[in-house]
Amino acid sequence: MNNPLHRSSWMVTVPLAVAAGAYLLFFFLPGRRANAKIEEELAEKQEYVAGAATVAATLRATEQELERAQAFTAAWKQNAPAEGSRSLLFGKMHELAKAAGVAINRFEPKPVEQRAQLRGFPVVIGCTGKYAQVHEFLRALESHPATIWADTVVIKRPSETSEIVECEISLVIFANNPELSD
Secondary structure, eight states: OOOHHHHHHHHHHHHHHHHHHHHIIIIIHHHHHHHHHHHHHHHHHHHHHHHHHHHHHHHHHHHHHHHHHHHHHHHHHHHSOOGGGHHHHHHHHHHHHHHHTOEEEEEEEOOOEEOSSEEEEEEEEEEEEEHHHHHHHHHHHHTSSSEEEEEEEEEEOSSTTOSEEEEEEEEEEEEEOTTOOO
Protein backbone atom coordinates (compact mmCIF):
# COMPACT_ATOMS: atom_id res chain seq x y z
CA MET A 1 0.00 0.00 0.00
CA ASN A 2 0.99 3.42 -0.72
CA ASN A 3 1.24 5.66 2.24
CA PRO A 4 0.48 9.21 1.14
CA LEU A 5 2.23 10.64 4.19
CA HIS A 6 5.39 8.75 3.44
CA ARG A 7 5.43 9.99 -0.16
CA SER A 8 4.62 13.55 0.81
CA SER A 9 7.36 13.57 3.49
CA TRP A 10 9.92 12.73 0.83
CA MET A 11 8.55 15.46 -1.33
CA VAL A 12 9.20 17.90 1.47
CA THR A 13 12.49 16.43 2.68
CA VAL A 14 14.27 16.27 -0.70
CA PRO A 15 13.62 19.93 -1.63
CA LEU A 16 14.63 20.99 1.89
CA ALA A 17 17.87 18.98 1.62
CA VAL A 18 18.56 20.52 -1.81
CA ALA A 19 17.85 23.98 -0.43
CA ALA A 20 20.13 23.32 2.58
CA GLY A 21 22.92 22.07 0.27
CA ALA A 22 22.50 25.08 -2.02
CA TYR A 23 22.62 27.40 1.02
CA LEU A 24 25.75 25.61 2.25
CA LEU A 25 27.52 25.77 -1.15
CA PHE A 26 26.46 29.22 -2.30
CA PHE A 27 26.13 31.26 0.91
CA PHE A 28 27.61 29.70 4.03
CA LEU A 29 31.00 28.44 2.75
CA PRO A 30 31.82 31.55 0.65
CA GLY A 31 30.79 33.74 3.58
CA ARG A 32 32.97 31.67 5.92
CA ARG A 33 35.99 32.14 3.60
CA ALA A 34 35.33 35.88 3.42
CA ASN A 35 35.07 36.06 7.22
CA ALA A 36 38.34 34.11 7.61
CA LYS A 37 40.08 36.52 5.25
CA ILE A 38 38.72 39.52 7.15
CA GLU A 39 39.82 37.96 10.47
CA GLU A 40 43.32 37.43 9.05
CA GLU A 41 43.51 41.06 7.89
CA LEU A 42 42.28 42.19 11.28
CA ALA A 43 44.96 40.13 13.06
CA GLU A 44 47.66 41.66 10.81
CA LYS A 45 46.41 45.17 11.53
CA GLN A 46 46.30 44.44 15.27
CA GLU A 47 49.92 43.25 15.11
CA TYR A 48 50.84 46.44 13.25
CA VAL A 49 49.13 48.61 15.86
CA ALA A 50 50.77 46.66 18.69
CA GLY A 51 54.17 47.08 16.99
CA ALA A 52 53.61 50.82 16.52
CA ALA A 53 54.28 51.44 20.20
CA THR A 54 57.73 49.83 19.96
CA VAL A 55 58.42 51.68 16.70
CA ALA A 56 57.56 54.97 18.39
CA ALA A 57 59.87 54.18 21.32
CA THR A 58 62.66 53.19 18.93
CA LEU A 59 62.11 56.38 16.95
CA ARG A 60 62.35 58.51 20.12
CA ALA A 61 65.57 56.74 21.16
CA THR A 62 67.04 57.24 17.69
CA GLU A 63 66.11 60.93 17.73
CA GLN A 64 67.79 61.36 21.12
CA GLU A 65 70.91 59.58 19.86
CA LEU A 66 70.93 61.83 16.80
CA GLU A 67 70.66 64.93 19.02
CA ARG A 68 73.61 63.71 21.13
CA ALA A 69 75.64 63.04 17.98
CA GLN A 70 74.83 66.49 16.59
CA ALA A 71 75.78 68.12 19.91
CA PHE A 72 79.06 66.17 19.96
CA THR A 73 79.79 67.16 16.35
CA ALA A 74 79.03 70.83 17.06
CA ALA A 75 81.30 70.80 20.12
CA TRP A 76 84.03 69.04 18.14
CA LYS A 77 83.82 71.57 15.29
CA GLN A 78 84.07 74.39 17.81
CA ASN A 79 87.29 72.92 19.31
CA ALA A 80 88.79 71.59 16.07
CA PRO A 81 91.81 73.56 14.95
CA ALA A 82 91.53 75.47 11.69
CA GLU A 83 94.10 75.14 8.91
CA GLY A 84 95.72 78.46 9.84
CA SER A 85 95.96 77.65 13.55
CA ARG A 86 98.28 74.68 13.03
CA SER A 87 101.35 76.65 14.13
CA LEU A 88 99.47 77.91 17.20
CA LEU A 89 98.62 74.33 18.12
CA PHE A 90 102.26 73.27 17.69
CA GLY A 91 103.26 76.18 19.93
CA LYS A 92 100.71 75.02 22.52
CA MET A 93 102.30 71.55 22.44
CA HIS A 94 105.68 73.11 23.20
CA GLU A 95 104.11 75.03 26.09
CA LEU A 96 102.58 71.81 27.46
CA ALA A 97 105.98 70.11 27.27
CA LYS A 98 107.67 73.02 29.02
CA ALA A 99 105.00 73.10 31.74
CA ALA A 100 105.43 69.35 32.30
CA GLY A 101 109.23 69.77 32.53
CA VAL A 102 110.18 67.68 29.50
CA ALA A 103 112.68 68.72 26.86
CA ILE A 104 111.59 68.33 23.26
CA ASN A 105 114.50 67.17 21.14
CA ARG A 106 112.52 66.23 18.04
CA PHE A 107 109.44 67.88 16.59
CA GLU A 108 108.71 66.71 13.07
CA PRO A 109 105.43 67.68 11.36
CA LYS A 110 104.48 65.35 8.50
CA PRO A 111 102.44 66.18 5.37
CA VAL A 112 98.74 66.83 5.92
CA GLU A 113 96.51 63.78 5.49
CA GLN A 114 93.26 64.45 3.62
CA ARG A 115 90.34 62.25 4.63
CA ALA A 116 86.71 62.23 3.62
CA GLN A 117 85.41 64.43 6.45
CA LEU A 118 88.58 65.34 8.32
CA ARG A 119 92.05 66.62 7.81
CA GLY A 120 94.88 65.12 9.85
CA PHE A 121 98.11 66.82 10.90
CA PRO A 122 100.61 64.06 11.75
CA VAL A 123 103.51 64.96 14.05
CA VAL A 124 106.37 62.98 15.57
CA ILE A 125 107.56 64.33 18.92
CA GLY A 126 110.68 63.14 20.68
CA CYS A 127 111.21 64.27 24.27
CA THR A 128 113.21 63.46 27.38
CA GLY A 129 112.53 63.90 31.07
CA LYS A 130 111.69 61.99 34.20
CA TYR A 131 108.95 59.41 33.81
CA ALA A 132 106.48 61.51 35.85
CA GLN A 133 107.21 64.53 33.64
CA VAL A 134 106.70 62.55 30.43
CA HIS A 135 103.50 61.11 31.88
CA GLU A 136 102.27 64.62 32.70
CA PHE A 137 103.07 65.78 29.15
CA LEU A 138 101.09 62.86 27.68
CA ARG A 139 98.18 63.58 30.04
CA ALA A 140 98.22 67.26 29.01
CA LEU A 141 98.18 66.30 25.33
CA GLU A 142 95.31 63.91 25.93
CA SER A 143 93.24 66.50 27.80
CA HIS A 144 93.75 69.17 25.12
CA PRO A 145 90.41 70.22 23.55
CA ALA A 146 91.63 69.40 20.02
CA THR A 147 91.18 65.80 18.92
CA ILE A 148 94.62 64.21 19.13
CA TRP A 149 95.17 60.55 18.28
CA ALA A 150 98.40 58.94 19.42
CA ASP A 151 99.39 56.24 16.93
CA THR A 152 102.43 55.11 18.87
CA VAL A 153 104.05 56.00 22.16
CA VAL A 154 107.47 54.53 22.91
CA ILE A 155 109.04 55.19 26.31
CA LYS A 156 112.45 53.76 27.07
CA ARG A 157 115.27 54.29 29.52
CA PRO A 158 118.70 54.94 27.96
CA SER A 159 120.36 53.03 30.81
CA GLU A 160 119.25 50.98 33.80
CA THR A 161 120.50 53.55 36.31
CA SER A 162 119.09 56.64 34.59
CA GLU A 163 116.06 58.47 35.97
CA ILE A 164 115.59 60.13 32.61
CA VAL A 165 113.43 58.43 29.99
CA GLU A 166 113.21 59.03 26.27
CA CYS A 167 109.78 59.20 24.69
CA GLU A 168 108.79 59.22 21.04
CA ILE A 169 105.18 59.98 20.20
CA SER A 170 103.65 59.65 16.76
CA LEU A 171 100.32 61.44 16.77
CA VAL A 172 97.71 62.94 14.48
CA ILE A 173 95.77 66.11 15.24
CA PHE A 174 92.37 66.09 13.56
CA ALA A 175 90.83 69.22 12.08
CA ASN A 176 87.70 69.95 10.15
CA ASN A 177 88.07 69.63 6.39
CA PRO A 178 87.48 73.17 5.05
CA GLU A 179 86.97 71.84 1.52
CA LEU A 180 83.62 70.40 2.56
CA SER A 181 80.66 72.72 2.29
CA ASP A 182 77.70 71.65 4.42
